[in-house]
Amino acid sequence: MRKNYTILIGGIQGEGVISTGINLMKALSKKGYYTLGERKFSSRIKGGNTHIIITISNEPVNCIESSFDLILAMDQESVYENVHRLHSKGMILHDQAIEIEVDKKETQQQISLPISQIAKDQGKLFMKNTSAIGFLGKVLGITYQELERAVVEAYGAKGEDILSENLTVLHDSFENDACRKAAFFETNIPMSGSENSKMIMIGNEGIALGAVMAGCRFMAGYPITPASDVMENLSIFFQKTGGKIVQTEDEISAMAMSIGASYSGVRSMTATSGPGMTLMGEGMGLAGMTETPIVIVDAQRAGPSTGMPTKTEQSDVAFLYYAGHGEFSSVILTPSSIEECYELTIHAFEIADYYQCPVIILTDLHLSLSPKTIDAIPYNSQIINKGKLAEKEKLKDFADGGFPRYQLTEDGISPRAFPGTFGGQHQVTGLEHNELGRPSDKPDNRIKMMKKRMHKTDALMENEEIIIEGEGGDVLFLAFGSVYGVIKEARLRIDFSVDVARIRQIKPLPLKQLERIMNNYKKIIIVEENFNGQLAQIIRQELRQQEKIISITRYDGENFTLEEMMESMKRWC
Secondary structure (H helix, E strand, O other): OOOOEEEEEEEEOOHHHHHHHHHHHHHHHHHEEEEEEEEEOOOOOOOOOOEEEEEEOOOOOOOOOOEEEEEEEHOOOOOHOOHHHEEEEEEEEEEOOOOOOOOOOOOOEEEEEEEEHHHHHHHEEEEEEEHHHHHHHHHHHHOOHHHHHHHHHHHHHHHHHHHHHHHHHHHHHHHHOOOOOHHHHHHHHOOOOOOOOOEEOOOHHHHHHHHEEEEEEEEEOOOOOOOOOHHHHHHHHHHHHHEEEEEEEOHHHHHHHHHHHOOOOOEEEEEEEEHHHHHOHHHHHHHHHHHEEEEEEEEEEEEEOOOOOOOOOOOOOOHHHHHOOOOOOOEEEEEOOOHHHHHHHHHHHHHHHHOOOOOEEEEEEEHHHHHEEOOOOOOOOOOOOOOEOOOOHHHHHHOOOOOOOOOOOOOOOOOOOOOOOOOOOOOOOOOOOOOOOOOOOOOOHHHHHHHHHHHHOOHEEEEEEEEEOOOOEEEEEEEEOOHHHHHHHHHHOOHHHHHHHHEEEEEEOOOOHHHHHHOOOOEEEEEEEOOOOHHHHHHHHHHHOOOOEEEEOOOOOOOOHHHHHHHHHHHOO
16 A cells, blocks of 8 residues: 655755755665655755655655655745645654744644754764754664665765765764654555665656667757756766767757767767757757757756746747747657656657657656656667668769768658768758759759658657556546656546546657547546646647647646646546
């Protein structure tokens, strides 16, 4: 039976609040628990309140619980802004360096802890996040050895002195008698599975790992929240696999360099968010016209313009569906879990090379940055398929030039030859061109080339990329990205029949599967985090179907809650 326990760790941004939560999650995962964390932070480097909410369970966690069992506060705001969400039998732990006066219920506990003082005793106030881990670990029934392992993993590479000081702070807080163990935690949530089979990852890390496994060896990018971790993690992986990271001066350069690397035969990618994606639009058109494979990650945040850089949203859907001026084939994949971030990134590189087009991996801030316990991803060596390549024997016929890089074929996909390949010399331009790559504005050539480019991804419409869970009810709730976890959990909590689904490919839409779904359900509720219900609009347009499709949206920068999704299911079922 699933049992959950949710805590909030809060304090001043820049003082290690998030790392406190992640290190705690690592210790809990080693102990056998599943966890999911949700980061709340502002668009600044230091100062202001930040917190991380962690739901802990004996089974995989689909979404964050709306109420808390425990609040650990290193500033006043963390308590005052969140105490209304504390369970009636919840607990408040706070640093004794701050005064907390709240109207708590008789069944709620409030304990003052010397979190800062223990760090000060070592002469390092900034280590109070390690002090907090010791107290929390004691409350949650984690052994000192398990906490120590997490701290060593976090600080072992920072030098012997720093590690030693952190371990001293950890020991002193863990052994401090100001904190008593909450025994109910251990009995209410039994451990699950092997202690060594789990790992903590964020979606961006899953994408970076998937890229490496797919054979990606070049990335150009410009840092932007919430996509920067893709580049940071890839730079770490490239140290072992080989590869090149370039931090460019802007997103225009990042896109251009990635296209150039891909043209040379190297699997390449870039990653950005909404503002950067806008700048990459022209580059997408170049990749479309030159039929160059490229993988682009768009980790969505609240827009438009600078918008709310640290808030989640899914408002780039319509823009990306028609991204770039003119018309050309592109593909949009939408993972809904960290595992799918990994899996669909590998798939994205395969599609890009096979169909010779841009492929977008569309995530959202919550999925990109939320740490989660997942079962270890099995290592499977990938056979790299670069798609249609010109055969060496046939290239001999073009030793003097004239290789038809854009040869008209039945499936619209032409064999390509990389620079330096004997007999593969050809022209490449962003201008409309003929089969040889030479500029041409003749109407008959234009029609042929447009049809070639526009129809080459038609086969992807046959894919079964909508994954349905349920027992064949009359109503289907459909979502993508992090929203899917909420509708999946809501279905498990209600006592009536409703089916849920996640869509993994929204361009081109899996039209045949969608048509079957329309015939099988009385209502299709599409849940997404934007104002207009953009995915719902696109599906209505493509299927010419209005009556059955209902849109539920949220656009305040926050995630759908479990309670509001359960209420929506009650309303429509």
